[in-house]
Amino acid sequence: MISLQNIEKVYRTDTIQTLALNNISLDVAKGEFLSIMGPSGCGKSTLLNIMGLLDAPSKGSVRIDSQQTNSLGDKQLAAFRNKKLGFIFQSYHLINDLQVLDNVELPLLYRDTTAKQRRELAAQALEKVGLSNRMKHFPTQLSGGQRQRVAIARAIVGRPEIILADEPTGNLDSVMGNEIMDILTGLNQNEGTTIVMVTHDENMARKTHRLVRLFDGSQVQ
Numbered sequence: 001m002i003s004l005q006n007i008e009k010v011y012r013t014d015t016i017q018t019l020a021l022n023n024i025s026l027d028v029a030k031g032e033f034l035s036i037m038g039p040s041g042c043g044k045s046t047l048l049n050i051m052g053l054l055d056a057p058s059k060g061s062v063r064i065d066s067q068q069t070n071s072l073g074d075k076q077l078a079a080f081r082n083k084k085l086g087f088i089f090q091s092y093h094l095i096n097d098l099q100v101l102d103n104v105e106l107p108l109l110y111r112d113t114t115a116k117q118r119r120e121l122a123a124q125a126l127e128k129v130g131l132s133n134r135m136k137h138f139p140t141q142l143s144g145g146q147r148q149r150v151a152i153a154r155a156i157v158g159r160p161e162i163i164l165a166d167e168p169t170g171n172l173d174s175v176m177g178n179e180i181m182d183i184l185t186g187l188n189q190n191e192g193t194t195i196v197m198v199t200h201d202e203n204m205a206r207k208t209h210r211l212v213r214l215f216d217g218s219q220v221q
């Protein structure tokens with residue numbers, strides 16, 4: 001489903017050059033739930049961003065399904081990302097001025113949908129994460145766990161085949177963290193969604209199918 005070949009990522013500033021990823025090759029199978037762990041600064045977010053086509057590698061190639069993504073232009077890349085991938089971040093990345101339902105509808109604005117279809121799909125996604133009764137709330141009126149559930153609803157509203165989650169439970173206590181993991185596990189088991197998750201939490205990683213460990217930009221497990 002996702003195939004990374006010999007990925008290298010170098011960040012350059014005026015004074016310093018950082019090799020954030022050093023020759024990573026990794027295949028993620030369709031329907032797999034993979035976690036990525038490693039110490040701070042080892043390259044986890046960089047790797048996830050490259051998988052999610054949010055950042056380009058300095059060297060190497062990213063293939064998703066049969067699509068070699070190197071050859072895509074910015075517009076094609078954005079359309080491909082919107083259709084195939086859903087993103088979840090540690091700090092939710094919700095828009096606080098928009099009600100929950102409007103936040104969840106956002107990815108559909110870039111698709112050929114009517115306002116009515118968008119409402120229906122967003123309401124369905126919110127039902128899946130157990131937040132049907134919070135549609136008219138604003139994100140600031142919700143708990144951290146509820147905000148992350150809204151973010152999951154936004155990630156799944158376009159029915160992506162792949163979800164990329166960067167420390168989705170990082171800001172949550174263990175009860176709320178477990179709720180989020182249960183939702184992700186359910187998506188993986190019931191809908192066959194492929195999930196790649198960065199985490200610092202061994203307990204969360206243990207619930208996934210496979211763990212990849214990074215150290216200083218290299219894969220060590």
Ligand SMILES: Nc1ncnc2c1ncn2[C@@H]1O[C@H](COP(=O)(O)OP(=O)(O)OP(=O)(O)O)[C@@H](O)[C@H]1O
Nearest residue numbers: 011012018020038039040041042043044045046047
């Ligand atoms: N935009 C950037 N410009 C320069 N250096 C960067 C940039 N983004 C990341 N880096 C560097 O690349 C390395 C990998 O960063 P990355 O954010 O991928 O690590 P991480 O494992 O996700 O860390 P954390 O667990 O702390 O979030 C770090 O040394 C970081 O300082």
